[in-house]
Amino acid sequence: MKLGFSPEEEAFRAEAAAWLQGELSGPFADLRGITSLTAAPDRRREWERRLGAARWGCIGWPEAYGGRNATLAEQVIFAEEYARAGAPSRLNHIGVELAGPTILAFGSDEQKARLLPPIARGEQLWCQGYSETNAGSDLANVRTRAWREGEDWVIEGQKVWTSLAQFSDWIFVVARTEPGSKGPKGLSFLLVKIDQPGVTVRPIRQITGDAEFNETFFDGARTDAANILGEPGQGWQVAMALLGFERGVSTLAQQMGFRNELDAVIRAAKANGAARDPLIRQRIAKAEIGLRLMRYGALRMLSGGGGGAVEAAALTYKIQWASWRRSLGELAIDVLGIAGEIGEGPGYGFGELSTLFLYSRADTIYGGTNQIQRNIIAERALGLPREPRGDIG
Ligand SMILES: Cc1cc2nc3c(=O)[nH]c(=O)nc-3n(C[C@H](O)[C@H](O)[C@H](O)COP(=O)(O)OP(=O)(O)OC[C@H]3O[C@@H](n4cnc5c(N)ncnc54)[C@H](O)[C@@H]3O)c2cc1C
Numbered sequence: 001m002k003l004g005f006s007p008e009e010e011a012f013r014a015e016a017a018a019w020l021q022g023e024l025s026g027p028f029a030d031l032r033g034i035t036s037l038t039a040a041p042d043r044r045r046e047w048e049r050r051l052g053a054a055r056w057g058c059i060g061w062p063e064a065y066g067g068r069n070a071t072l073a074e075q076v077i078f079a080e081e082y083a084r085a086g087a088p089s090r091l092n093h094i095g096v097e098l099a100g101p102t103i104l105a106f107g108s109d110e111q112k113a114r115l116l117p118p119i120a121r122g123e124q125l126w127c128q129g130y131s132e133t134n135a136g137s138d139l140a141n142v143r144t145r146a147w148r149e150g151e152d153w154v155i156e157g158q159k160v161w162t163s164l165a166q167f168s169d170w171i172f173v174v175a176r177t178e179p180g181s182k183g184p185k186g187l188s189f190l191l192v193k194i195d196q197p198g199v200t201v202r203p204i205r206q207i208t209g210d211a212e213f214n215e216t217f218f219d220g221a222r223t224d225a226a227n228i229l230g231e232p233g234q235g236w237q238v239a240m241a242l243l244g245f246e247r248g249v250s251t252l253a254q255q256m257g258f259r260n261e262l263d264a265v266i267r268a269a270k271a272n273g274a275a276r277d278p279l280i281r282q283r284i285a286k287a288e289i290g291l292r293l294m295r296y297g298a299l300r301m302l303s304g305g306g307g308g309a310v311e312a313a314a315l316t317y318k319i320q321w322a323s324w325r326r327s328l329g330e331l332a333i334d335v336l337g338i339a340g341e342i343g344e345g346p347g348y349g350f351g352e353l354s355t356l357f358l359y360s361r362a363d364t365i366y367g368g369t370n371q372i373q374r375n376i377i378a379e380r381a382l383g384l385p386r387e388p389r390g391d392i393g
Contacts, residue, residue, distance in 0.1 A: 033086045041091060078253075080253055080256040099128075106241070128162065128172060132160060152223065154221070155175055155222070174236075189239055202214055252317070255294055255321075261328060264356075326363055330357065
C-alpha cells in the first residue's frame, strides 16, 4: 500500500498550486475564500470559464472533451490545492462531478461530443432533478412523467430541492416514461434545457438567508428525443450510477476544505478562551483524529487500484465524512457560545462558523441520508437481507 504521492504527482501539485495562486492573487482575487454556493454567481461563472480555458475545469476527463486525462490521485491533488488556495466553490459542481461522469459512462459518442466540451469550457451549468415531495429517499416513487411526441420528449411534473437551478442551463430529470409502471422500472433519464417556456424555477429561501435550492416545475417542457441517457425505461440504472459519483470519488478530496474549517474552529477557540474548556479540548482532539483517519482512508482508497475497490470503500465514505462535518458544525457553534447566535452584519450576516453549523446540517441528508447509507452498506457491502418494503403508499 502506498500512503503518499510520487515525485511526478508532487510536481503536478506544484504546477496546479502555482496556477491557482497566480489567478487568485491576480484577476480573481475577489473570489478567494468564497464558500457560499450562491455568492457572486456572475464572477463565479467567469471563473468556471477561466478554469475551462486553462483546462483545469474537468481534469479527469479525456483530452478530447476538454480534460487532461488526470489520474484519480491527480484529481485529488488538484482538489486539495484548490481548497488550500481558497478558490471559490464550483458553480458547476453538478455538471463537472455528476452530469459529466454520467454522460461519459452512459452517453453515446454523439452525446459526449455535444454535451461534454461546453461543461469543460465552463459554458453550460447543470442541476439535478431527482427529488420530489414524495420521492426523496424513496426516489423510485417519482411522479414526474414524460412521453414521446414526434421528435420530442414532453415532460410534466415537479421537482424540489433542485440546487442551483436558478443559475443552470440544463437539468437532468428522472421521469416515468412507461405509464402504469411502478418503482424503479419504467423510468428514464432525460436531459432538459431550462431556458424554455415549459420550465419554471422558483427559489426556496432557507434559514441561512440563501436560496440555494429551488422548486422546478415542468409544464409541457420539451427536449429532443436524442437527449436521453441510456435506453427508455432504463433510467434507474443511470440515476444510481450518478449517485455513486455523488457519494464516492468526487468527494475524496474535500479534506483540505475540512482542514481549513477545523483550523478556523481551533483559531476561534484559542481566541475566545474556549480552548481552555476541557470538554471543548476533547472534542477538538476528536475532530483532529477523525480528519486524519479520513485522510488515511482516502489515501488507501487511492492506492487500492481504482474500480471496484474504490466503489466498495466509497459506500462507507459518505456517511463518515458527513457525520464528521456535522459534528464539526456543532463544535463550531459551541466554541462560539452566545456569539454564534448573533449575526455579524445586517440581514443574514452570519459569520464563517455559524454558516458552517447551518450548512453542515444538510450533509447527512443530500446525496442519500445517513439512514439510507446504512441500508446500502448493510445490503451491498455486507450482504444482509434486503430491507423489508411494505406498501407504504
Ligand atoms: C442541501 C441539499 C441540497 C439538495 N440538492 C438536491 C438537488 O440538487 N437535486 C435533488 O433532486 N435533490 C436535492 N436534495 C434533496 C435530497 O436528495 C433529499 O433531501 C434526500 O434524498 C432525502 O429525501 P427527503 O428530504 O424527501 O427525506 P425523506 O426521504 O422523507 O426522509 C425523512 C427521514 O426518514 C428517513 N428514512 C426514509 N426512508 C428510510 C428508510 N427506508 N430506512 C430508514 N430511514 C429512512 C430518512 O433518513 C430521513 O431521516 C438536496 C437536499 C439538501 C438537504
